[in-house]
Amino acid sequence: MTTTPAGWYPDPYGSSLLRWWDGTQWTDATHAPGQEAGAPQAPQQAPQQPPQQAPQQAQQQAPQWGPMNQTAQWGPINQTAQLPVPEFGAPRRTAPVWPWVVGGIAAVVVLALVIGGAVIVLRDRAYTASARPDVNTTAPQLDQTVPPEQEPQQSVPPLPQLPQPSGGRISDPVTGLSYAYPGDKCQVPESKNINNPADQQRPLWTSGCTETSQANYDGRGNDWVASVYTAEVPQIFPYSGPQSLGQLSQAVLLTYENDFYGIPHERKVLRNEALTVSGKQGWIFEFEMDFTKVSEANGLKWKKEKGAIVLVDRGLNARPAMLYVSVPDNLDQSILKRVEDSLQSQ
Structure with missing residues (x-):
């Protein structure tokens, strides 16, 4: 069978x-x-x-x-x-027997x-x-069992080439922001190492530099670094004009906090106010992350880290420009203020 x-x-x-x-x-x-x-x-x-x-x-x-x-x-x-x-029941009236006999024989043959x-x-x-x-x-x-469904191919934008410092400054042609280059200890990373153009949920960094705070801090080959980056605010965040910059800056930090600071910590707000960048309306959200407990338990080289998110309005037809700066306390944290004070917008 x-x-x-x-x-x-x-x-x-x-x-x-x-x-x-x-x-x-x-x-x-x-x-x-x-x-x-x-x-x-x-x-x-x-x-x-x-x-x-x-x-x-x-x-x-x-x-x-x-x-x-x-x-x-x-x-x-x-x-x-x-x-x-199907429903079964007795026939409503009797019938002659011989048709049933003939029908039974025929049914046996057909079967x-x-x-x-x-x-x-x-x-x-x-x-x-x-x-x-x-x-x-x-x-x-x-x-x-079934042919695979063909997913529509989505065009992925090419990775931007991060600009090198020139004249002691780094200028981002995408956002129009420029800032002081922190120094020779900072290196401009390759765009492919910090960006994933297919992931539209995260910022696409268009300029930046980093300095190593602790190499292989987790024993798995990952480095903890100080960061200076610029990007347009991703499309996932609604924007209605300069009056929403304060809420937007906090929303950006809360969205990416676990990605940027992926080990247990406590956060303290240091500054949260409007500012002007080259005559354009902006907002600064400055904070401090405290890793003391994890640092002492695991022998990390830093205990606290100061950072800031600065947003600059570019009009309703353009996404706001964003500067992200974060420096651990085992490095020169004056970088934070120098970059903030030097920020300009075209």
């Missing part, structure tokens, strides 16, 4: 999902095309039709699956819909023909499956 191999097949109940056939019956396990899935852990009892022979009646009465926290019309969503059962045809079909299918070397008798992966 040949059975249909267990695997994910198009749902015979008419939904857009794939349903698991365990080799003898349909189960409740489903998943959306395009998602990786293996064999389910515990298949549930379900109707007994193989995938290629799902009855038309079941397709017409297939349930319309909704969100997983909703309930189907006939019961909880984790139950399998049962096929309708024999049907069974013989089914045996031939199943035998041919079994031979075809055994003759094909590419037939997989184990649970197929998702890409073996």
Whole structure:
């Protein structure tokens, strides 16, 4: 006897999902095309039709699956819909016996023909499956049951080349900001090492320099550094004009704080006020991060770090420019004030 191999097949109940056939019956396990899935852990009892022979009646009465926290019309969503059962009853009036005898003989003949045809079909299918070397008798992966969906290719902007210092300053042609170069100990990093143009949730830094505070501070090859960067404020932050710069500066820090300072710390606000940069409205949010507890427990070279986010309005048709500065206390923290005081905007 040949059975249909267990695997994910198009749902015979008419939904857009794939349903698991365990080799003898349909189960409740489903998943959306395009998602990786293996064999389910515990298949549930379900109707007994193989995938290629799902009855038309079941397709017409297939349930319309909704969100997983909703309930189907006939019961909880984790139950399998049962096929309708025909009604039986005694005939309303008696009839002569001989037509039943003749009909029974005819039914036996028809049934024999049907069974013989089914045996031939199943035998041919079994031979075809055994003759094909590419037939997989184990649970197929998702890409073996349905063609993968082609995701639209999105254009990724090229990485900006970070400008080198000139005349003791670094000028960012994208944001129009420029600031004093902190000194020869600071190095301009490669753009590919600090940017991911496909990630539009994070700033795309268009100028910057760094100085190492502690190399391999975590024992996994990561360095802790002082940072000076500029970028346009990402599109994920709504902007309605200079009056929203104060809230925007705090939102930027809260959004990226865990990324910029990824070890336990306490934060203290040092300055939070409006300012003017080359005649343009702006805002400065200055803070101090305290890592003392973690530093003493792990032998880090720094205990506190001062930083600032400075935003500069460029008009409603342009995103605000952003300066981010952060310097640990084992380096020269006067860098923070020198960069802030030297900031200019075109």
